[in-house]
Amino acid sequence: MQKILVARPIFPDVIERLKQHFEVDWNNGEVLSAEELTRRLADKDGALTAGDPVGAAVLAAAPRLRVVSNMAVGYNNFDMAAFNASNVLGTNTPDVLNESTADFGWALMMAAARRVTESEHWLRAGKWQKWAYDGFLGTDVYGSTLGVIGMGRIGQALARRARGFNMQVIYHNRSRVAPEIEAELNAQYVSKTELLKRADHVVLVLPYTKDNHHTIGAAELAQMKPTATLTNIARGGIVDDAALAEALRAKRIAAAGLDVYEGEPNLNPALLTVPNVVLTPHIASATESTRRAMANLAADNLIAALGEGPNAGRPANPINPDVIGKARA
Known part of the structure; x- marks a missing residue:
């Protein structure tokens, strides 16, 4: 044999x-x-x-x-x-993991936008004593703009979910998808710069290549809205994790959700010191x-x-x- x-x-x-x-x-x-x-x-x-x-x-x-x-x-x-x-x-x-990964990407984006992890840690620490009108104010998802970088199978699955949230979908890809797919998703092709400036929630779903290394670094993070979130369910190395930790600490963006990291299973220790990030151990396909x-x-x-x-x-x-x-x- x-x-x-x-x-x-x-x-x-x-x-x-x-x-x-x-x-x-x-x-x-x-x-x-x-x-x-x-x-x-x-x-x-x-x-x-x-x-x-x-x-x-x-x-x-x-x-x-x-x-x-x-x-x-x-x-x-x-x-x-x-x-x-x-x-x-x-x-x-x-193909076999498209929908479960898209589900998880959506969950990470929602958790980052609504400060789920941050507020849970605060509750577990015994700090919840009273209701406050400004307690853990987050960012709306419904009616906002979703920016997808990498409109492949999983990116398209994410865009389909956006319809139920009445979101405007913009995307950037190595090349435009077919017109019929754009029409189905009601998605608009834009440059990466325009996507970063307009999107309320940026989700990364592109493969890792040498050309894609640090697709999101300090310069790109500086172009995003201070109220925006960044979600990475693609591969480590697409985001400059050190630059992201610094942007989160300085509140240059509101929050992030990460399932992948540079050098995983090791991760940049600075990510563990900022409260406005949701961290999961590469489990987007884990059903x-x-x-x-x-x-x-x-x-x-x-x-x-x-x-x-x-x-x-x-x-x-x-x-x-x-x-x-x-x-x-």
Whole structure:
């Protein structure tokens, strides 16, 4: 049987599915170090990862490796130049998490706008003694302007939710979406500068690339309204976390909601010292049905990529389809 590594703990029933096709080396413990990941991949034909970094050195040390299936939509943990140079296929799990991630983005935005975390901490500290007319005044969501940076599948799902809140939707993207999608969402394409100046609530839903590094930094935060909120459910590194912490401390923007961070699971300690930020540990897709769908799709991609028959090597979600059918370099 072909050998695979499952680099992270996942649902045991998915492991049983994989065992019907492969000899499975399952890491059901802590995150593997780079050295241990490299060692355990050395004799493998495939791998299922969940954010584990896979670069040129790992691929060079695993000469049999033909496919790495990522249990995520984003794949900035893959060095795609190295994958392409080695003719190793990468796959991901789009679509199955659109709605749960959009739900969570909405929840983070609402919590930031209405100061939910800040007021809960105050209550738990025993400080609630009386009602006050100016207690934890927040920012309205209903009837406000939503600015979406990254109008892909999840961005569009967020924009659909805005209709129920009677929001004006503006967006910025690498390229404009189709006119029929703009019409369906009642969304207006604007420059990033205009979006930052006009939006009451800015939500980031774009993939991480070198070009997108610090898409939101000190200069961009200075362009936002002092009453605005910023929500990041995309990837760490898209926001300059240090600049954001300083902007929050200085009240240059009202609040932020973050599910992703630079260098996670470590995060900038300054974020822990400002009260007007909602912090969650990368859980936007964390519903049982969605995480099961992601795990099963990652398994499906692996089975298809290493399978036999007329459709062998053709999984549903290839990241670099140009390497399909090419021998491992």
